Amino acid sequence: MKFTDGCWRDKAGVTFSHARETVPGSIGLKGDNTLRALCTTKHTKHRGDTLNRPTITLETYSPAKDVIATKATHHTAINRAHKQVIVHDAETVAADIKAEQNNASIQSGSLKSNISTEADNFKITYTGEQKELLTEALDVSWIMAKTDLYDGMKATQSFVDPTDEESTVKIRNHMSVLLSLAPGEYVYGLGERFGPFVKNGQSIDTWNEDGGTSSGIAYKNVPFYMTNKGYGVFFNHSEAVSFEVQSEKMSGVQASVQGESITWYVIYGPTPAAILEKYTALLGRPGLPPQWTFGLWLSTSFVTEYDEKTVTSFLDGMKDRDIPLSVFHFDCFWMKPYRWCDFEFDADYFPDPKAFLDNLHKRGLKVCVWINSWIAQESGLFQEADENGYLVKRLDGTSFQSDDWQAGKGVVDFTNPDACKWFQSKLEHLLDLGVDTFKTDFGERIVWKDVKYFDGSDPVQMHNQYTHLYNKCVWDLLERKRGKGDACLFARSATSGGQQYPVHWGGDSDTSWFSMAETLRAGLSLAVSGFGFWSHDIAGFKTGSGNDFTNPVGAIYKRWVQFGLLSSHSRLHGSSSYRVPWIVDEEACDVLEKYVKLKMRLMPYIWKESIHANKTGTPLMRPMFMEFPEDRTVWTLDQQYMLGPSLLIAPIFNDTGDVEYYVPAGTWVGLLDGKKRVGPCWVKENHDFLSLPILVRENHVVVLGSDETKPDYDYTKDFTVVVGSKDATGSATIVDAAGNETVKISVANGAVQVENAPAAWKAQIVGGDERSASGNKFDL
Incomplete structure (x- = not known):
């Protein structure tokens, strides 16, 4: 959400209260592992400056190694209604916390956060392995907005305008944080987004809606992003988080929520895969679908x-x-x-x-x-659900009903x-x-206006x-x-x-x-x-x-x-x-x-x-930058991807069969055509409808199964070891349905070694014939 009109003016009806400095003597420990600081929103020259001004309280802790969480709060009593996402942490882990004359810091693993304690110089910075991550002043603000800036969302509080005794204008309160971006830093993620893959320049509200894929709204909104600088940021909020990714302040990512507090986690990688591993340790690993689903x-x-x-x-x-x-x-x-x-x-x-x-x-x-989770009025189950209190209620206690999608439908209340x-x-x-x-x-597509849930959730x-x-x-x-x-x-x-x-x-x-x-x-x-x-x-x-x-x-x-x-x-x-x-x-x-x-x-x-x-937490399908973060050419690619670490896929988006795609460093070989592509380079090709670029990565081993009719079968039976060239090196494993590594394969010096080899298996150089093998070794 945008609160300003350029660099010099705030929007009409908007009042900012920026964190300006930490209160001398306020920095200290809350419990054993939380760093607490009280921030003023005005430079304090004398004791009179402490009056009639809001403050912002910071609480910083580490929920896991290489992760630092900060909660910024204006009014703590109102904050009690805030509903956080379930995070798998024990609240804190041991972290190195220091409070010095001009600086307070907390370090978890290789990630360190510094809070400046200098007068009139509030900022928070982050370093990973002593390298700068978030280097510019980080703005934390409490904002009162009279205007209807966020259409569709309700006001969290009603206030009388303090500058006008006769005003009864409703005000929406927000907490906002600005996280800096370095030149050339790209932002990715924020859930399922159908627009440009790189999120710089976009305004994104993480509010689930049914809008189809040709729109800026999405079905799957996640207030988490990562950048190509080695870190990710998660906002621990179940409500909508509004992001301005270099779309209001060109210096960084502004995130805001309605209410009185905002909580963000900085997660250090440094690789994209490492960031996701640490993020999904907190939010839950991807579930494993059974083999038949593939x-x-x-x-x-x-x-x-x-x-x-x-x-x-x-x-x-x-x-x-x-x-x-x-x-x-x-x-x-x-x-x-x-x-x-x-x-x-x-x-x-x-x-x-x-x-x-x-x-x-x-x-x-x-x-x-x-x-779906809606029960139509004509359904034989509606009366049962209504009488037993299983549906979301209106404020008067009756079951909510509407004719959207199904006539007279009610909504199952899963908080009950x-x-x-x-x-x-x-x-x-x-x-x-x-x-x-x-x-x-x-x-x-869930109702949120003038309804209430069984457990009292907002x-x-x-x-x-x-x-x-x-x-x-x-x-x-x-x-x-x-x-x-x-x-x-x-x-x-x-x-x-x-x-x-x-x-x-x-x-x-x-x-x-x-x-x-x-x-x-x-x-x-x-x-x-x-x-x-x-x-x-x-x-x-x-x-x-x-x-x-x-x-x-x-x-x-x-x-x-x-x-x-x-x-x-x-x-x-x-x-x-x-x-x-x-x-x-x-x-x-x-x-x-x-x-x-x-x-x-x-x-x-x-x-x-x-x-x-x-x-x-490393996804099966992954963007190129996740596998090759050191190659800046791949940082913006969104028309090709890696399927696992070994296969590059370049879909074709036209009826002519023409495709242009990027090949990272190394010798890659087409799984279907057996042709070599030596990277780094861009490749232009034409493919008929039975073909497209599927490239095997240099020194990677791909195991092909023997059954073409179903996804769930014995992968150790008559498998084929596929390599890109005769002089390839690499390794692979075959994993059974329970996740056990049953067969281990290594390739080096023109030979394939198989540990726990079955009675029969095959070997193939991409583009060549499958050749039968026996025993534990086969010469390519």
Whole structure:
């Protein structure tokens, strides 16, 4: 949110109270490991200057090694309503705290924060391994704003204007902090964002909304960013945080929240992967989806007509064309209209759902069904939920209802433990029927005006947090019923910590080249925000306008199929048309078959890197700068990515097959074409629909599995060790479903060594033939 008009004027109705200096003698310890300082908002020349001025209290501590948290507070009593995000820390860890004449400092690991105690010279600086990170004066302010600067958000307090005795103007109070940026410093993250990947120059409010992918609002907002200077910053707030990233003050990132306090964590890396490892240690590691989820998902789509016969025809069509399928998804209309959600199959279309789901399982498929957390008035469950107090209430105590989406719908209140158990019991019936997982939709379009929650949470602060509780409720049920390691969602919305409940998909995209590119940008931004796994609607959700049943353009479908099957999770889904490939053309069938089978063979590699994501927070799909932070050319790249550490993927965003992409230092070899690209350099190429750049990194070993039909199989059986050249060096492991390293592989001096080698395996130099091997050693 912008509070100023340029460098010299504040906006009309805005009053700043900047931290100006620390009060002499106020610096000291609060408890054992917290540094406390009281800051004035006016330079104190004499005792009279201590009157009629607000103060700002700073409390600084370390919740983990290399992490320093600071809470800045104006009024402490009002601050009690502040709802922080759940952070996995023990409040403090031992830190080196010093308070000296002109400086106070706290050091945790390699990260150090200094607070200046000089008169009229307030600033906070951060250093990592004695190198400057945040070097300029860091402004902390309490702000009163009379004007309606933040449309849609409510005022947290009402005040009488102190400069006008007759004024009764409502004022919105904010706390703001300005974190400096150095020249050439780039900002990444802040959740799923469809605009430019580098966030410099953007105004971003972390407020979950349903706006589609061609907008500046997002389904998954996370108040966390990192920069290419080796650190990240997390704002521990569940409510909206408003960011001005060099869009108001060109010197840095301004973050503000409504209320009386603001809390931020500075996390030192120094590498992007190290930043995420420390961040997800606090907010939760990415959950690990089971192996079966990595196969192809096929959806009925949204407003299409379908029944058992239609679904069966899709499955037979995929089988006849030898296209492996792992999951079938039933979208909204598996339930009767006006009854979402009653969690009952529409008997007119599915007269015996259990028998039908059993038949799907006999085909080797898992089953997903669409749900949301709204109970329509016509649903048989509405009265039960209403009478038992399971719905979000209006201020007068009646259940909130609206006609948005479903007539007379109420909203399940997940702050009520009994409501959670009730909601889970309805889903448990579906699990017993044969459903394997759920698409948890619409967690972002949640009412916040004039309502109240069971636990008394502020509805504004609960707005983003709602989806977290919703997804957690469903995830906990799946873990309880299916066992740990077999839980998976398909969720649209999320906030801080949401990576614990994968998988998330990118929301409603258009069928266009622009939308395909913005989808990739969003996925990379989400990856930088701590999410290890991600998917999107292959070929786009919306085609044409309205319910015109337009099929996707063939070129977009085929190129998006390539991109989709080289993402962590892959789903064919649309709005008003089916996404089976033969509706496009027969070549689309060939493309889909090839890339599904390629992904299935890549599963030993994908699964190993998924285990790594679960343990460290490093995402499976990652932007180039995360893997090559020392190469400044990659700092702005957003049309290519790394799939794990070893494979570079460059999707094609046009119907001509032309692509231009960057190759970092080293000799890279195309997995599909066997051609070498020697970096660092830019490459221009042309590819037909069966090809695109998939490059194997120099001195990296990729293990290919032997089964092209499914993602969950024995990866140690007849695998292939793939290297880029005869003189390559490197190593790899094969990891089983439980995460155990079962086979270890090393390559050096033209020889492949395999520890715990199975009876038969193969070796291949990219572009050459697979050659059978036996024993523990094979000469390339």
